[in-house]
Amino acid sequence: MVDNIIIIEDQQLVRDSLACLLNGTQKFAVTSAVGTVAEAQALLARPHDISLILCDYNLKQETAIKLLQEQRFAKDIPIVVLTSVFNAVKIQPCLSAGARGFLFKESSIEEFVKGIETVLAGGTYFSLPETDSIHLESHFASTDPDIRLTNSELETLRWVATGMSNKQIARTLGKSSETIKTHITKIFQKLKCSNRTQAVSKAVQLNLIDQLD
């Protein structure tokens, strides 16, 4: 009997491809592949025999952290987070939230399978690029655990990312430009930076705002 896995990944093609790959190994069975955390939770709410959840870090409007936080208090199905690029800023919150594994899309099939097998066997698996592993501790040290922007701040930040001036943002949101300034000042403090370019850059990294498109 093979273990059942579900995949959460927003890009359909990648999602189905990964399912194909995993099913092809004969070691696991991907029973479902969905695009959002909500869909996954709907599946988990019903009776099932899922042994592991493979979740992409960057989902459309959310991150794997959402799943981790909500799942932590439910059944203890191990969650493995999949991400495109190595980024300590992203990893740290996943660790705190209880991720059992961390895998990269850059990795080989062998490592991928090995990671999943290890977690299924009750262990943890964090694949790390060799080049960075040495400096990992310092990476984590410089990482702030949880950056919580309020709704207003997030809304403001999204407009800042479009390149609008405070005055323009104020007009579109129907608020005083002094209010916008206050929000931005707060954002700088939380993101530990001192100008809008840095703020947008950090926000993209942290997945606080959508892609720049």
Place this chain on the structure above:
Amino acid sequence: MVDNIIIIEDQQLVRDSLACLLNGTQKFAVTSAVGTVAEAQALLARPHDISLILCDYNLKQETAIKLLQEQRFAKDIPIVVLTSVFNAVKIQPCLSAGARGFLFKESSIEEFVKGIETVLAGGTYFSLPETDSIHLESHFASTDPDIRLTNSELETLRWVATGMSNKQIARTLGKSSETIKTHITKIFQKLKCSNRTQAVSKAVQLNLIDQLD
């Protein structure tokens, strides 16, 4: 006899998964899956019977456009470009460079297979999200065909993206901050924008600078 396809995609896991998926259809055979344009060209340089090239738009240090430009003057193997998100700014140059198809990672397997089959049959296939297809022409209209930044401009832009001020950039590059200003003004003109946040955003979209990490 099925058609041979090669895949160019920088993320190994995605690359191999796609190969698995395509091979599973029984309609095509993925003979090779590589991570860089150079590797692909090495393959094409030797005798082969490749009928189609599937190339991810965003490669590590390059884009599919590089392949298109160099391949245009070689054998006429059709090239299908694969991209994560719909972005007219990215599509247009691919079209000019002779891409025979455009597919999205958001699409379904059915559309994916259909696209490849169409191109193999000698046609062209450009999958477009319905929502945007209406406004597509205006999208293209607002797109400038080739943005050529000089080395100094590109160098400056990369530093601007880090959030440094003109004075700081000037110091690190050993130049007057007036020179930096001149470069930035030129960048704004070429990128059709009027502040550094927009410039960085556009540059990331156009793949003029690396990811913000």
Place this chain on the structure above:
DNA sequence: AGGGGCATCACCCAAACGGGTGATTTTTTA
């Protein structure tokens, strides 16, 4: 030889930005 693009720097000036301090009201949370 001359024109064009590139890189470099300078000056002016208005607008925008970022930091500091402080205040009021509403909402959330303990």
Place this chain on the structure above:
DNA sequence: TAAAAAATCACCCGTTTGGGTGATGCCCCT
């Protein structure tokens, strides 16, 4: 319900930006 956090706006002030104009030297290409 009382305290804390969030949202709103205001004023001051020095720094930075972005636009305009102009100048010099360099190198490439015709």
